[in-house]
Amino acid sequence: MELKHLKYFVEIAEQKSMRKAADRLYVTQPNLTRAMQNLEDEMGTRLLVRSNHGVSLTTTGESLYYYAQSVINQLNEIDALKLKDKEFMQNRLDLSVGNIILKDEIMLDFYENLRTRHANISIYETSIEKVLVNVSKLEAEIGIIAVNTEQCPALNKILEIKGLEVHEIASSPLYVHVGGNSPLYGRGCIEPEELLQHTYVHLPYDYFSNINRVVTLGDIRVMDFKRTIVINNYHAIVSMIKRTDAFIFGGKWQIDELKKGHIDSLMLNNCGVGKKLMWIKRKKEILSVQARGFLDILMENYAD
The missing domain is CATH 1.10.10.10 (Winged helix-like DNA-binding domain superfamily/Winged helix DNA-binding domain)
Known part of the structure; x- marks a missing residue:
């Protein structure tokens, strides 16, 4: 052949x-x-x-x-490899991340474990939908996504259509992350209805965030939030949370990283919705050494 x-x-x-x-x-x-x-x-x-x-x-x-x-x-x-002297062999990793703020230590650990002097590490922070596109089109070798349990059925159908496979890393109750300027700071846990008077910050709309609009949290739906801000950059979102009374939804895997920026994490009571952290790849593809090494570090930091 x-x-x-x-x-x-x-x-x-x-x-x-x-x-x-x-x-x-x-x-x-x-x-x-x-x-x-x-x-x-x-x-x-x-x-x-x-x-x-x-x-x-x-x-x-x-x-x-x-x-x-x-x-x-x-x-x-x-x-x-043929084009490079072994000492100067380039490590390459293309990673697409959707709806999660990764711990700084993950990239530092990955960098310290590189065995060569040169590395080309590309991280694309984007929406869940775009992560699936990036991985399926070979623009990213692996994708890391955080989805809620209401999004999972649609996710599984799209993964099958695009020839992708998914691996669960961890599951979590739904949390609300707020900064020191929020009256909710330090509460520990809250009821969904208490969020209605505050500003909901999220990434730009895509297929999966549109599913969120009809998700029920206790006696309210996500579409009931009248004060919303759309921001397409994770660091800008964190900055907004730190300086205002706004909030974001997330999982337990973001608690430690956000705490460094004085952002508190409150468990959402009586909502019936959970979160799942997952990684995806193309079916029947052998991952590179770099991707496998990154996943080992990811699992050490986040796996249940």
Whole structure:
């Protein structure tokens, strides 16, 4: 089996079009068609279904797509090693984070455990929906997300569609995080109704935050909050909480980190909603050494 044919196949699967794939690969469409016929002959079954709407994958084609992606990614890593002296080998980790503020110690521990002088660590702080997109499109090797229990059914469906798998790290009651300027500071626990007079801060709306709008907390719904502020940066959110009476929702894994900034964490009584911390990856893909090392540190800090 030729690696070139696997690369062609992956491009066709992602473009859903022979013509678009041929343009991106700088090959003629007849040559691309012949390459796919050879690949199908080698596999002994059809991999592609052609129609007026484009190209789709058979069941075997979908399985081959995930394996081929993994093979190509690993070979790219090997090619990168050839170009670098071992002493200057670059450690690379692309990470996408949604709806959680990671402990500073996690990145410090990861950095201290690097065995080479050079590292390229990219962390994308974004929405849950964007994390799923980043991981599925190879823009991030792993994703870290915090979701509530009402979002989980929709999450599982989308993970299946995108060919992703999820691993639970920890679960938690729902907490409310407030700063020293909030009259709720130091309370320990509160009832959902007490939040209505305060400002709710959250990330920009996406599919999952829209689910939140109809979530019931005791006798109220999230959409009942009339004073809301949308901020697209975690550090700006923390700054807002510290300086105003605003609040954010979260889980137990943020308590210690937020406490350093004099932000208190109050358990929300009688709400019936919990939180889950999870990491995701593409199915059937072998994680890099860097990703596995990062996950080890993540589990040490957060796992139940």
